[in-house]
Amino acid sequence: MSSYAVGVVGGDGIGPEVVTEGLKVVAAAGIELDLTHYDLGGARFLKDGMVLSDETLQEWRGLDAIYLGAVGAPGVPPGVIERGLLLKMRFELDLYINLRPFKLAGPDGHDFVVIRENTEGTYAGEGGFLRKGTPHEVATQGSVNTRRGVERCIRFAFDLATERNNHLTLVHKTNVLNFSADLWQRTFNEVAVDYPGVTTDYNHIDAACIYFVQDPQRYDVIVTDNLFGDILTDLGGAVSGGIGLASSANLNPGGLDGDTPGPSMFEPVHGSAPDIAGQQKANPIAAILSAAHMLKHLGEPEAAARIEAACDECATMTGSTSEIGDAVVAKL
Ligand code: IPM
Ligand code: MN
16 A cells, blocks of 8 residues: 655644644544654744745645644734635645535534635735825735636536436626626536536626525535635535534645646645644534545545445534544544
8 A cells, every 4th residue: 555745734822722633533443644743833933933835835835745734823913824825825736626515413414515716816816005004005815717727617517417326506796896706607617518408597706605605505505715615614614513523635636747746735624723623622523624625635445435424423523623633543
């Protein structure tokens, strides 16, 4: 059996605690990883100013995957770590798909997936200040939507829909965003022609928030832009057992053969939760499920499925971070 080269960024707050459990479970599932740990995040920045070096990024391009806990620490100005580490990783490694699966609690256990565009939109950093600090200050923050970027994301979502239940919903704001939503809707309609077996739907983002709470069963695969996807997936976590269960995969689907060769990155949706850091209070399930997704991506679907099934059985369990990790291991 092969061993996979995985870079680990435990990061800040509860990040290292939940990552420890994820790696414990992967090892218990019999998958060997060749781990390189990177001391990066808010705490590292406060120590010596390092956020992410070009050398580290270059090293990552040679890895099979990256496993991340959470980054962000009190005392670090907003944006430094988010833009300098997390978004830089997503952008530079061209992790253009942010895949976030959800499973509703209850007997039917309906599951659905949000495909969030991960390299463009308002996250791109277009904009700036004029007359900063004066009473006449102007701040703009543009949304960057390229035909290529939008189309590759929508195609990925259609492909996923064909592997699942042949239903795809576009979520955007066509009634107001007359430029960006127009490009998304036109691209969506054009790509749909190539997938005659997939039924399509459209919801405005605000309406989708209501449906997430009142009727999430209507969804199977959703595709949406970066910022809408960020907000919607926190809501997705909240309505499907809590953010402590929400996992994510930041994918460069082309991988080594794509335009930007390199690994994909796997992380829980939740943040570093500094208020409960170091207390073994965090639920590691989101991080463990993210590790399972990593194994699927590495070509170990059988181990991934076993871990997912074990997590299902432990989803409502209470206990310390390591107790929940141990319980998942016991169920394997
Ligand atoms: C997420 C997070 C990030 C985002 C932050 C930490 C930059 O909220 O992964 O959802 O906004 O994408
Ligand atoms: Mn978020």
